Amino acid sequence: MKNKLLIIGASGHGKVVADIAIKMNKWQSIAFLDDDKGIKSSMGLEVIGTSDDVFTHIDEYEIFVGIGNNATRQRIHEMLETVGASIPVLIHPNAVIGEQVEIGFGTVVMAGVVINCCTSIGKGCIINTGSSVDHDNKIEDFVHISPGAHLAGTVKVGKGSWLGIGSVVSNNVNITSGCKVGAGSVVVKDISESGVYLGIPAKKENN
Ligand SMILES: CC(C)(COP(=O)(O)OP(=O)(O)OC[C@H]1O[C@@H](n2cnc3c(N)ncnc32)[C@H](O)[C@@H]1OP(=O)(O)O)[C@@H](O)C(=O)NCCC(=O)NCCS
Structure with a gap:
């Protein structure tokens, strides 16, 4: 393990990521890269370059x-994998992780999250503040479970899907890849076609 952490992206999400990294107390120094050259520091941490500079920092x-x-x-994470970067998993100390839970690298698990037993979470996911992912879920790569979303048992969420803030997914439901589920929406049946799903029960938006 290297004792320095570099976070790509110094705005809202990146700041919460940095906050978690600070609380994990694993790295001696933490810095950002950001493509907005006007941002010199964030969260009291230095912005040391833009995302193009990442290659010069991979060894350190x-x-x-x-x-x-x-x-x-996903695009940046996959590029980092190709060049052999070390990509950690970030888990807030106040997240509760059950037994036999697998979490892929590049995933962040935020404060107040509960992930119950026997669930697998892919790489590059965001399990956002106060959400819950119950037992035997399968969350594929690059999914975002927004703050306060709740997934019952044996839910599957396909690659790159985004579940909006406060959304709910009933047990045994499969959501395919490339979906957006709107804020506060409730998914009660399988979603087998990519698209935007809204409301209670969630229905496909037709535009
Ligand atoms: C689903 C979403 C992405 C759609 O955004 P959009 O494509 O810009 O859609 P619009 O805001 O133009 O809304 C389109 C229609 O859907 C309705 N709508 C939008 N979001 C809705 C929701 N969550 N539930 C029910 N209806 C919704 C709008 O009222 C609008 O209806 P109208 O045409 O009758 O006026 C967005 O509304 C949403 O819910 N985002 C989640 C945000 C979130 O979770 N953020 C967390 C970040 S950590």
């Missing part, structure tokens, strides 16, 4: 993508 730093957009996070 562990690297974490602190970008909320699923597609952008």
Whole structure:
């Protein structure tokens, strides 16, 4: 393990990521990269360059993508994997993780999250503040479970899907890849076609 951490993205999501990294107390120094050259520091941590500079830091730093957009996070994460970067998992000390839970690298688990037993979470995911992911879920790579979303048991969420703030997914439901589930929406049946799903019960938006 390297004793320095570099977070790509110094705005809202990146700041929460940095906050978790500070609380984990694993790295002697933490810095950011951000493509906005006007940002010199964030959270009291230095911005030491733009994302193009990442290659010069790979030997010295562990690297974490602190970008909320699923597609952008996936693109940068996959590039980092290709060049052999060390990518950690970040778990807030006040998250509760059950037995036999697997969490992929590049995933952040935020404060107040509960992940129950026998669930697998892919790489590059965001399990956001106060959400819960119950037993035997399978969350694929680059998914974002927004703050306060709740997934019952044996839910599957496909690659790159985004469950909005306060959304709910009933037990035994499969949501395919590339979906957006709106804030506060409740998914009670399988979603097998990518798209935006809204409301209670969640229905496909038709535009
Ligand atoms: C689903 C979402 C992405 C749609 O955004 P959008 O494509 O810009 O859609 P619009 O805001 O133009 O809304 C389109 C229609 O859907 C409705 N709508 C939007 N979100 C809705 C929701 N969550 N539940 C029910 N209806 C919703 C709007 O009222 C609008 O209806 P109208 O055409 O009758 O006026 C967005 O509304 C949403 O819920 N985002 C989640 C945000 C979130 O969780 N953030 C957490 C970040 S950590």
